[in-house]
Amino acid sequence: MNKHVSLIGAPTDVGAGARGASMGPEALRVAGIAEALRTHGVEVLDRGNLSGPANPWLPPDHGYRHLPEVAAWNRLVHDAVHAELQGGRLPILLGGDHCLGLGSISAVARHCREAGKKLRILWLDAHADFNTSELTPSGNIHGMPVACLCGYGPKELIEIGGHVPAINPKWIRQIGIRSVDVGEKKFVHEVGLDVFDMRYIDEMGMRHAMELALATLDANTHLHVSFDVDFLDPELAPGVGTTIPGGPTYREAQLCMEMIADTGRMASLDVMELNPALDVRNKTALVAVDLIESLFGKSTLMRK
Numbered sequence: 122m123n124k125h126v127s128l129i130g131a132p133t134d135v136g137a138g139a140r141g142a143s144m145g146p147e148a149l150r151v152a153g154i155a156e157a158l159r160t161h162g163v164e165v166l167d168r169g170n171l172s173g174p175a176n177p178w179l180p181p182d183h184g185y186r187h188l189p190e191v192a193a194w195n196r197l198v199h200d201a202v203h204a205e206l207q208g209g210r211l212p213i214l215l216g217g218d219h220c221l222g223l224g225s226i227s228a229v230a231r232h233c234r235e236a237g238k239k240l241r242i243l244w245l246d247a248h249a250d251f252n253t254s255e256l257t258p259s260g261n262i263h264g265m266p267v268a269c270l271c272g273y274g275p276k277e278l279i280e281i282g283g284h285v286p287a288i289n290p291k292w293i294r295q296i297g298i299r300s301v302d303v304g305e306k307k308f309v310h311e312v313g314l315d316v317f318d319m320r321y322i323d324e325m326g327m328r329h330a331m332e333l334a335l336a337t338l339d340a341n342t343h344l345h346v347s348f349d350v351d352f353l354d355p356e357l358a359p360g361v362g363t364t365i366p367g368g369p370t371y372r373e374a375q376l377c378m379e380m381i382a383d384t385g386r387m388a389s390l391d392v393m394e395l396n397p398a399l400d401v402r403n404k405t406a407l408v409a410v411d412l413i414e415s416l417f418g419k420s421t422l423m424r425k
Contacts, residue, residue: 136220
C-alpha cells in the first residue's frame with residue numbers, strides 16, 4: 122500500500138439533511154488522524170481544507186437541494202483528489218457529507234482510465250445512496266452519489282470527471298446497508314448493484330461478505346474505500362446525521378477494515394458524514410480514526 126498520504130478537508134454539509142458535517146474534517150484532526158497514521162510509518166501531508174460555497178439551506182428546486190453548490194464542491198474535490206493521485210499519493214478525503222463521494226470517485230475513475238488500472242469501490246454505508254430526484258422527496262443529494270456516478274442524475278453532476286457514466290455499477294460493492302427507500306430498492310435491483318446488507322452479514326458473517334467483496338482483486342486493481350461513518354452502529358458512532366440502528370459492531374467493523382488492509386490494494390479513501398454537532402465528546406471521530414488505522418495495518422492480532 123502507498124505510504125504517502127494526503128489529507129484533504131471538504132468542510133461542507135451542502136448535500137445533507139442536517140447541518141454539522143461541515144465540522145467533520147476538524148473533528149478528525151482533533152481525534153489525531155495524522156498522528157495515528159504516522160505511527161504506522163505513513164508519511165502524512167495535511168493539505169488543509171478546500172474552500173467552496175456556503176450552505177444556503179434552501180428547499181429543493183426541481184427535485185434537488187443546493188445543486189449549484191453541490192456541483193461546485195464536487196468539482197473542487199475531483200480536482201484535489203485527481204492531483205494527489207497524479208502525484209503518486211494516496212488521498213484521504215475528510216468529509217463533509219457523502220455527496221462528495223461523487224467528486225472523489227469520479228477523480229479516482231478518471232485516474233484509473235488514464236493509468237490503465239481496474240477500479241473496485243467499497244461503499245461502507247447504512248444507505249445505498251442510489252436515489253434520484255424522482256425517487257426521493259427530500260432532494261438531499263447525499264442520497265444520490267452512487268446513482269450519479271452510474272450516470273443517473275443531473276448533467277452538472279454526472280459529467281464531473283469527464284466520462285459518463287463515471288463508473289460501471291459492477292465495480293462497486295456495498296457493505297452494511299440497512300436503510301433503502303422503496304423506489305430506490307427497485308432501482309438497485311434493476312441496475313444490479315452488489316449489496317451485502319446487514320441481513321446478509323447477520324446470516325453469513327462479515328468475513329464471508331468481505332471475502333466476496335474483495336474477490337478478484339489483482340496487482341492492477343485500484344481499491345477505493347468510501348467510508349460513511351453511519352456504516353457503524355449508532356451505539357458505537359452517534360455523531361452522524363442519519364443514525365440507523367443495527368449496524369456492524371466494533372469487532373465486525375475492525376474485521377472489515379483489517380481484511381481491506383490485508384489486500385494491500387487500497388489506494389484512496391473517503392471518510393464521510395461525521396457530524397460533531399451530534400456527537401458525544403468526539404467519540405465518533407475517535408472510533409473512525411481507530412478504524413482508519415486498521416486500514417493502514419494496525420492489527421488486533423500479533424500477526425507477523
